[in-house]
Amino acid sequence: MGVEGVGVFLVLGGSGNLGSALLRFFELSGTSCLAPSSAELNVLSRDAISKYFIQNGPKIKAIINCIAWTDVDGCERNPEKAFEVNSIAPAHMANVAQYIGVPFIQISTDYVFDGKGGSPYSEDHPTNPIQVYGQSKDHGDRAVLMRGGCVARVQWILGQSKKNFVTWVIDALKSQTPINLSTLQMGGPTSCAWLSERIGDLINHTTLTGIYHLVHDDYVNRYDCGLFISEVLNLPHEGVLVPVDHVNFGIAKRPENTMLSNKHTKTLLRAVGSEWSWREDLTDYLRGKCV
Ligand SMILES: NC(=O)c1ccc[n+]([C@@H]2O[C@H](COP(=O)([O-])OP(=O)(O)OC[C@H]3O[C@@H](n4cnc5c(N)ncnc54)[C@H](OP(=O)(O)O)[C@@H]3O)[C@@H](O)[C@H]2O)c1
Structure with a gap:
């Protein structure tokens, strides 16, 4: 689906999994984007953000922040950096976005929940992150919501360039190296190509405030997901x-x-x-259809 209207989108984090897919999606939809690199825009500097947003504000239709420090163990070791990138920077971005009247979309994570409930979390379920990464993201999300922005939670995301859960399983299956996969950890694999389309839907159909869950209809545990990958790729899984x-x-x-x-x-x-099917999305991803 296309993305309607004139103007450009400001995509922050364009070198990452989701940001790069989003830039491809907008390009294919014929929509122009601004995508400053971390060298061009230092998001840890309030002055730099204010200057960039205010200068470009008149032509920007919406800002999509895909920047995050996503190294979960790194965040645990260095909470100060985690909060700088995942909380303070988005808070300031959302502040300036509100000031210049441009909608702001903050990409967030399922790790804002403690994972102790037995049923799916709704958008308004209270958060309770159990590690610094989730805490820093949750803090950033709250700041964005308070400033009239929108939070889109995603999970198990699959990009084209970086390693992820699925590429890890494929490597193990190909090299026949045993790996442990949890039967308890539930969620859903989600390609960045599919997510980009849903972000396009968000922009086209909503007022870009509040919380959204950009996820598939049903769920899978890590082990069953591994079995599905071995089946689609026809790679033996016994003992692996x-x-x-x-x-x-x-x-x-x-x-x-x-x-x-x-x-x-x-x-x-x-x-x-x-139907938003993780099986279909993952099959497309595995067959290289998600570009
Ligand atoms: N990966 C997952 O499975 C997953 C799951 C749930 C939610 N999410 C959320 O989805 C969003 C996108 O994740 P992703 O997997 O696409 O992340 P990613 O591949 O790790 O990319 C992160 C992006 O943030 C930028 N960045 C990090 N620190 C920065 C800084 N100090 N200044 C400027 N830019 C900085 C990186 O730029 P450089 O390349 O220049 O460092 C990169 O473009 C994030 O909000 C994440 O929390 C991800």
Whole structure:
């Protein structure tokens, strides 16, 4: 689907998984973007943000912030940096966006939840992050919402250039190296190509305030997701994908169940009748169709 209207989008974090997919999506939709690199715009400087946003404000239709420090264990080691990038910078961006009257979309995460509930989290479920990364993102989200912006939560995202859960499983299957996969950790793989289309829907159909869950209709645990990958790629999994009944931790704790409900979001995006299937999305991703 295209993205309607005139003007340009300001995409921040254009070198990352989601930001780069979003830039491709806008390019294919014939929509112009501004995408300053971290060298061109220092988002840790309030002055630099104010100057850039105010200078370019008249031509910007919406700002999409895909910048984050996504190294979950790194954030645990260096909370100060985590809060600088994931809380303070988006708070200031949303502040200036509100001042110049431009809608602001903050991309966020399922890690704002503790993962202890047994059912899918709705958009308005209270957050309770259990590691610094989630805490810093949650803090940033609240600041954005307070300034009239919009928060789009995503999970298990699959980009084209960087390693992710799926590429890790593929590497293990190809090299026949055993890996442990949790049967408890629930969520859903989501390609950045699919997410970019949903962000386009957000822009076209909503007022860009409040919280949205850009996720598929159903859920899968890490082990079953691994089995699905081996089936689609026809790679043997016996002795390689090892089911474990715990979540694999690094330094930081990871939540177990981060199933996000998309019901409210689908209604607002006028997508109630359409199927948002992780199986279809992941199959396209594995077959290289998500570019
Ligand atoms: N990856 C996942 O599975 C996942 C899951 C849930 C939610 N999310 C959320 O989805 C969003 C996009 O994630 P992603 O996977 O696309 O992230 P990513 O690939 O790690 O990209 C992060 C982006 O942020 C930029 N960045 C980081 N620190 C910066 C700084 N100090 N100044 C300027 N730019 C900085 C990076 O630029 P440089 O390349 O120049 O450093 C890069 O463009 C984030 O909000 C993340 O919290 C991700």
